[in-house]
Structures are given as structure tokens and as C-alpha cells.
Amino acid sequence: MVRGYVGLLRRRGFAAFLATQFLGALNDNLYKWTLTFLVLAGALSHASAADASNLNRIAILFILPSLLFSGLAGWLADNFDKRTVLVASKSCEILVMGLAWLALRSGDFNLLLGVLFLLATQFTFFSPAKYSVVPELVDADEISLANGLLEMSTFLAILLGSALAGPLYQRFARDLDSVALILLGLAVLGSALSLGIAHGRTPGRRTRLWSREGAGGPAEKGILGLLQRSAAWQGNRLLRSDRLLWPANLGAAYFWFQGALLQLLAVLLARQVLQLDEVGIARMGMAMAIGVGAGSLLCGRLSGPGIRLAFAPVGALGMALASAAMALAARQASSLVLPALAVLGVCAGFFVVPLNATLQQRAEAGAKGRAQAAANIYSTLAMIAAALSVDLLSAVLGLPADAILLASAGLSLVMAAWLWARGGEFRP
Numbered sequence: 001m002v003r004g005y006v007g008l009l010r011r012r013g014f015a016a017f018l019a020t021q022f023l024g025a026l027n028d029n030l031y032k033w034t035l036t037f038l039v040l041a042g043a044l045s046h047a048s049a050a051d052a053s054n055l056n057r058i059a060i061l062f063i064l065p066s067l068l069f070s071g072l073a074g075w076l077a078d079n080f081d082k083r084t085v086l087v088a089s090k091s092c093e094i095l096v097m098g099l100a101w102l103a104l105r106s107g108d109f110n111l112l113l114g115v116l117f118l119l120a121t122q123f124t125f126f127s128p129a130k131y132s133v134v135p136e137l138v139d140a141d142e143i144s145l146a147n148g149l150l151e152m153s154t155f156l157a158i159l160l161g162s163a164l165a166g167p168l169y170q171r172f173a174r175d176l177d178s179v180a181l182i183l184l185g186l187a188v189l190g191s192a193l194s195l196g197i198a199h200g201r202t203p204g205r206r207t208r209l210w211s212r213e214g215a216g217g218p219a220e221k222g223i224l225g226l227l228q229r230s231a232a233w234q235g236n237r238l239l240r241s242d243r244l245l246w247p248a249n250l251g252a253a254y255f256w257f258q259g260a261l262l263q264l265l266a267v268l269l270a271r272q273v274l275q276l277d278e279v280g281i282a283r284m285g286m287a288m289a290i291g292v293g294a295g296s297l298l299c300g301r302l303s304g305p306g307i308r309l310a311f312a313p314v315g316a317l318g319m320a321l322a323s324a325a326m327a328l329a330a331r332q333a334s335s336l337v338l339p340a341l342a343v344l345g346v347c348a349g350f351f352v353v354p355l356n357a358t359l360q361q362r363a364e365a366g367a368k369g370r371a372q373a374a375a376n377i378y379s380t381l382a383m384i385a386a387a388l389s390v391d392l393l394s395a396v397l398g399l400p401a402d403a404i405l406l407a408s409a410g411l412s413l414v415m416a417a418w419l420w421a422r423g424g425e426f427r428p
Contacts, residue, residue, distance in 0.1 A: 008142060014146075017086075022156065024126065028161070036055065059264060059386075060384060063383045066123075068124075071370075073376075075370060077373070097119075100112075101181075105176065129369065131360055134147070144299070148297045155288075161285075162284075167279065236377075244358055245359065258319065265405055266288070268401040273400065291341065291346040292352075293349070294346055298350070299315075309355075310354075313427075314416075316416035317416040331402065
């Protein structure tokens with residue numbers, strides 16, 4: 001029976017789960033934006049002279065742990081109580097933010113990047129358990145509603161991180177100890193709230209982290225054989241074996257490609273074309289986050305008791321149109337950039353909610369963590385591709401941010417057409 005959003009929040013442990021992941025996302029964004037503003041202000045030692053290069057180092061270091069450790073994280077989520085995994089990973093965030101305090105005091109870009117890597121590693125172990133626990137906390141007919149709330153809370157955290165980071169930096173640029181204290185406090189609060197998450201499914205017989213065989217028979221020798229026996233490869237096989245999981249996985253990866261691309265382009269567009277300061281850059285992040293949160297909630301509500309995959313190609317088409325409008329407005333009607341960015345966010349919410357719900361629901365009960373971990377690897381590769389694309393197109397080829405944004409609109413149009421061409425559940 002569908003309870004609605006209020007009913008979901010009254011479920012035992014679900015509100016604590018949302019609050020825990022919200023504070024984690026908020027902390028991640030506050031730290032990343034603080035590091036970004038320090039780079040743009042030229043306040044760090046060992047930083048490159050090119051802003052785009054430094055921003056890409058931040059982006060790549062934040063997503064690299066997902067590529068390295070997702071297989072292990074997915075295996076842990078499948079073989080141990082997901083609540084235990086979530087609580088343990090949140091506890092590690094306290095230690096990481098303590099190290100952030102020391103790194104901020106040093107002003108060394110390399111040390112701050114090291115802390116960013118550790119923070120991203122903590123999130124990597126949190127993520128598969130976070131997504132795979134959702135079907136264990138809610139009923140099957142509430143999966144879209146739950147994902148609407150999950151995406152909304154995530155992007156509300158991004159919104160607050162974007163809104164607070166600029167003013168916090170301006171207020172405490174010469175007192176970074178205060179920023180570090182805020183980050184550490186959020187980590188402690190999130191860890192405490194994680195204790196309220198309800199226990200999910202009791203894991204059955206534990207699987208091997210490394211299987212004896214590869215895909216469909218004995219594994220090959222060498223590096224390829226090692227890869228075939230890994231938990232990440234097992235998750236990849238699960239994704240590819242299902243007619244809906246595979247396109248949902250690729251669509252979710254594209255969502256994060258666009259998210260990473262837009263995060264970098266927003267900073268470059270604000271600097272190159274719109275001539276905005278830190279607060280103006282933060283407002284761009286706010287507009288996008290408000291849009292994604294609103295779109296996610298609306299999509300979850302309109303999906304009813306099931307999953308409406310037909311919303312995905314419609315959302316991709318809307319992303320294409322909004323990206324094009326934003327690129328064209330940047331030089332001709334700059335006041336329309338924020339509304340276009342908000343509309344883009346709404347469309348992105350409609351795009352990603354049914355895809356995430358499909359990944360969570362259709363994966364096998366005892367392998368949801370590994371399936372989600374494999375999906376995280378694809379999303380990580382997509383974000384790395386986005387960072388490298390911006391570096392190539394902006395720093396090497398010298399293309400302005402609005403031109404790159406127009407190209408991204410074309411990619412969203414291709415994604416919409418690809419999903420529509422698959423037919424079935426992807427059409428009304």
C-alpha cells in the first residue's frame with residue numbers, strides 16, 4: 001500500500017536514513033566548495049596556475065575511490081548487515097574531517113586533495129549500502145516515492161552546500177578553523193543519527209569476494225582472470241543479464257556524467273561569461289539543486305505504486321532543451337540562465353528517479369550491493385570522462401563554457417533517442 005511521503009518518513013528507521021545521507025552529502029559539498037574557492041582565490045601552495053586543471057584534479061580525486069573500491073564496498077553491503085556498513089562508514093567520516101582540520105591549517109593543496117580522496121573513499125563504502133538498503137526499508141510499491149525523497153534530500157544537501165559555502169568562505173576565509181569545526185560537527189551529528197537506521201534483510205550465506213570461476217566458466221589467467229573473479233565483475237554480469245538493468249545503469253551513469261560536467265561548467269561559465277563571484281557561483285548550484293529536488297519529488301509522486309521508466313527519455317529530452325537554452329542565454333539574456341538551470345534540474349529529476357528505482361528493485365535480493373557497486377563504477381567512469389572532456393575542451397582547445405554546454409545538449413538529445421528506441425517500458 002502506497003503511504004505517501006509523510007507515511008514513508010514515519011517508517012521506523014527511514015527518516016534517520018535520509019538524515020544520515022543528507023548530512024554526508026552536505027559535508028562533502030561544503031568541503032569540496034571550500035577547496036574550490038581556495039583554489040580560485042590562489043590561496044593554496046602547490047596548486048596549478050590554470051583554474052580548469054585544478055578543478056579537474058578536485059573532480060577526479062573525489063571520484064577515483066569509487067573506481068578502486070566499489071567492488072569491495074558492494075560485497076560488504078551484500079554480506080553484512082547494511083545498517084552496520086552505514087554506521088561504520090559514517091564513523092570514519094569523523095576521522096577524515098579531523099584530518100581536514102589539519103590540512104586546512106596547512107594551506108597545502110596536495111594535503112587537501114589527500115583528505116578529499118579519503119572523504120570520497122568513505123562515501124564509496126557508504127554508497128552501495130545506501131542504495132541497496134532502500135528496498136529493505138520500504139514496500140515494493142513505494143520504491144519510486146522512496147527514491148523521490150532520496151534524490152530530493154541528496155540535492156537539498158547540495159543546495160545547502162552551494163548556498164552556505166560561498167558565504168562561509170567569505171566570512172571565514174581568514175579563519176578556516178571555524179570551517180573545519182563546522183565540517184567536524186556535521187560528521188559527528190551524521191554518525192549519531194546513523195544509529196537510528198533500521199536493520200534490513202539478514203544476509204544469507206556469505207559469498208566469496210573473489211569467485212573461483214569467471215563469467216560463464218573457468219576464469220582466464222592473469223589480470224583478466226583476476227578481474228573476472230572479482231565482486232565488481234559479478235555485479236557487472238548481473239547488470240548485463242537483465243533487459244532493464246543494463247539501460248538503467250547506462251542512463252544513471254549518464255546522469256552523473258551530466259552532473260559532473262555541469263558542476264565544472266557552472267564555475268567556468270560564471271567566471272568566463274557571467275562575471276560572477278563566489279556567491280553568484282553558489283546561486284547557480286542552488287538553482288540546479290532546487291530543480292533536481294523538485295523534479296525528483298514530482299516524479300516519485302506521479303509514478304504512483306510502480307516505476308515509470310517512460311519518464312526517463314522525457315527527462316533526457318528536457319535536459320537537452322534546457323541545456324541549449326542556458327547556453328544561448330549566457331551571452332544574450334543572462335537573467336535567464338538560472339531559470340534554465342532550474343528547469344534542467346527538474347528534467348534531470350524525472351530522468352534519474354525511475355532509473356535508480358529500477359536498479360534497486362530488479363537486482364537479485366542477495367546481490368543488490370554488488371549490482372549497485374558495479375553501477376557506481378560506470379557512473380565513476382562517466383564522471384571521469386566529464387572532467388577530462390572539460391579539461392580537453394576548455395584548457396587545451398580553448399572552447400568557452402557556453403559552447404561546451406551546447407554540445408552537452410546534443411548528448412542529452414542522443415540519450416533521449418536511445419532510451420525511446422528501446423521501446424517497452426521506456427515508452428508510455
